[in-house]
Structure formats: C-alpha cells, structure tokens
Amino acid sequence: MTATTKTAPDSSGVVPFAARAPILSLKNIDKVFGRDVVALKGMSLDIRNGDFISLLGPSGCGKSTALRLIADLIHPTSGSIRWQVDKTPGALSVVFQEPSLMPWATVADNVWLPFRLQGKSRASVAGDIAEALELVGLENFHDAYPRELSGGMKMRVSIARALVTHPRIILMDEPFAALDEITRFKLNNDLLELKSKIGCTVVFVTHSVFESVFLSDRIVVMAARPGRVIHELHVNEPYPRSEEFRTSSEYVAHCRATSDALRDAMEEHI
Numbered sequence: 494m495t496a497t498t499k500t501a502p503d504s505s506g507v508v509p510f511a512a513r514a515p516i517l518s519l520k521n522i523d524k525v526f527g528r529d530v531v532a533l534k535g536m537s538l539d540i541r542n543g544d545f546i547s548l549l550g551p552s553g554c555g556k557s558t559a560l561r562l563i564a565d566l567i568h569p570t571s572g573s574i575r576w577q578v579d580k581t582p583g584a585l586s587v588v589f590q591e592p593s594l595m596p597w598a599t600v601a602d603n604v605w606l607p608f609r610l611q612g613k614s615r616a617s618v619a620g621d622i623a624e625a626l627e628l629v630g631l632e633n634f635h636d637a638y639p640r641e642l643s644g645g646m647k648m649r650v651s652i653a654r655a656l657v658t659h660p661r662i663i664l665m666d667e668p669f670a671a672l673d674e675i676t677r678f679k680l681n682n683d684l685l686e687l688k689s690k691i692g693c694t695v696v697f698v699t700h701s702v703f704e705s706v707f708l709s710d711r712i713v714v715m716a717a718r719p720g721r722v723i724h725e726l727h728v729n730e731p732y733p734r735s736e737e738f739r740t741s742s743e744y745v746a747h748c749r750a751t752s753d754a755l756r757d758a759m760e761e762h763i
C-alpha cells in the first residue's frame with residue numbers, strides 16, 4: 494500500500510497545514526542497521542512550524558529511529574534531512590521515556606544542563622531556568638533533588654530541561670508511557686497548555702491511538718518490516734483541547750479512523 498492522506502472534517506481555529514512554514518524536511522530516508530535490518534525505508538516527512546505530529550505504529554516500525562535521525566544522533570543510510578531555518582544551538586531538544594535526571598544535582602541544576610554544555614554559567618541563564626520551571630509548574634522545587642519527586646514531577650523536570658533553550662522543535666519519545674493513566678492524562682493536558690503558551694513544534698512517539706488523537710494535529714502512521722509511513726491523518730480540531738474533547742463524538746470519530754489506519758499498519762508486510 495502507498496501512503497495516503499486522510500483528512501478529518503475541518504474546524505475553525507487551526508492554522509491550515511499548507512500555510513505553515515517548513516522547519517525541517519526528511520526526504521526519502523532509508524536507515525539500515527548492520528547488513529539487513531531495514532529500520533526505515535523511503536521515509537519522507539515535512540515538519541512545519543507549530544505542528545504537533547505523532548508517530549504511531551507497531552513495535553519495530555522505526556518510530557524511535559526516525560526521532561534519532563531528526564535529532565542527528567544517528568545518520569541516514571541514504572536520503573536527506575534538511576533544516577529549512579537556521580539551526581541555532583538548542584534549536585532542537587529531546588525528551589525520552591526515562592527522565593534521565595542527574596540524581597546528585599538539584600532540579601535547577603538538572604534544567605541548567607543544556608546551557609552548561611554550551612558553556613553558559615548558571616547565573617547567566619537563571620531567568621530561563623526559572624521560566625522553564627514555572628511553565629511546568631515546578632517553580633517551588635528549584636532546590637529539590639530527583640529522589641524527592643514523583644514520577645510525573647521527574648518527567649516535568651525533563652520537559653523543563655528540554656524547554657529551557659527555547660527550542661524550535663521538541664522531540665518526545667514515549668515520554669508518558671511509564672506513568673499511571675491519571676498522571677498521563679494530566680501531563681497530556683499540561684503539554685498542550687505549554688505548547689499553546691510557547692508555540693513550539695512537537696514530534697511525539699506513542700503507541701496510543703487515544704493519546705495521539707488528543708494531542709496531535711498530524712498523525713503519521715507507520716508499518717514495520719520495513720519501517721515506513723503508510724498513512725497521515727489530520728486531526729483538524731481546535732486547541733486548546735479540554736476534557737470535554739476526550740468524550741466528544743469528534744474525538745471518537747478520530748480515534749476510530751486512527752485505529753483503522755493502525756490496523757492497516759499491523760496487516761502490512763511487503
């Protein structure tokens with residue numbers, strides 16, 4: 494099957510996809526590990542300013558590989574990845590499933606890390622650190638240590654660390670998968686609020702149809718063996734999205750369409 498675009502009914506308030514300026518483009522990417530593990534085949538994706546893109550698909554379809562390629566942590570076997578805007582230091586940041594905080598450092602020192610790696614003193618970026626912690630609701634925890642925080646709070650620190658450099662793109666690899674459902678819902682809501690405040694672009698890896706529909710305006714559905722894009726769905730529903738959206742008929746319709754696309758992905762083998 495070739496990649497298709499499924500477009501959900503239009504609603505007001507969402508910037509049309511075609512009107513968004515491109516930030517980064519993947520063109521016809523192949524990624525082969527070793528001799529014959531084809532993790533990605535012919536993947537193309539335009540990431541545009543303000544997108545919230547979810548990469549959704551079965552285990553092994555190459556979601557994390559795509560994210561690592563975008564983050565420049567690994568390189569494509571063939572194809573190209575091009576920034577369409579200037580890539581300044583801190584223009585891209587990554588949030589992983591594990592918060593991976595330094596246990597010996599305070600919350601504020603953990604958030605300082607990306608600047609520290611750029612050689613900037615903590616004093617010179619104190620305002621940015623305070624702002625990032627306030628954005629994730631941890632303004633009273635500057636001096637706490639990771640061991641004093643819940644799982645959800647640790648993930649908030651990890652998100653603050655990703656935000657602190659004011660990135661153009663935030664890549665998130667199943668950041669909430671290890672959290673309980675209530676914390677996950679809360680962080681989903683907070684992430685959308687955060688995005689509307691700072692206007693960043695997000696690429697989010699998930700296994701969850703429900704999470705992808707709630708958060709995204711573009712859902713890229715991938716199939717495995719070899720990893721590739723088989724559908725792109727647009728969730729043209731306005732932000733902010735509230736708890737009411739989770740129980741609306743529109744949400745249910747998008748979840749059904751996304752489940753159908755995921756079923757295609759599970760059945761696809763070249």
Ligand SMILES: Nc1ncnc2c1ncn2[C@@H]1O[C@H](COP(=O)(O)OP(=O)(O)OP(=O)(O)O)[C@@H](O)[C@H]1O
Nearest residue numbers: 526530531532551552553554555556557558559720
């Ligand atoms: N460093 C590596 N060396 C060899 N094979 C790899 C490597 N990284 C990924 N792969 C393989 O590439 C394929 C895609 O892996 P990837 O982790 O990107 O999938 P995924 O969709 O993120 O899976 P999951 O949902 O289980 O995390 C898999 O077959 C995986 O085993």
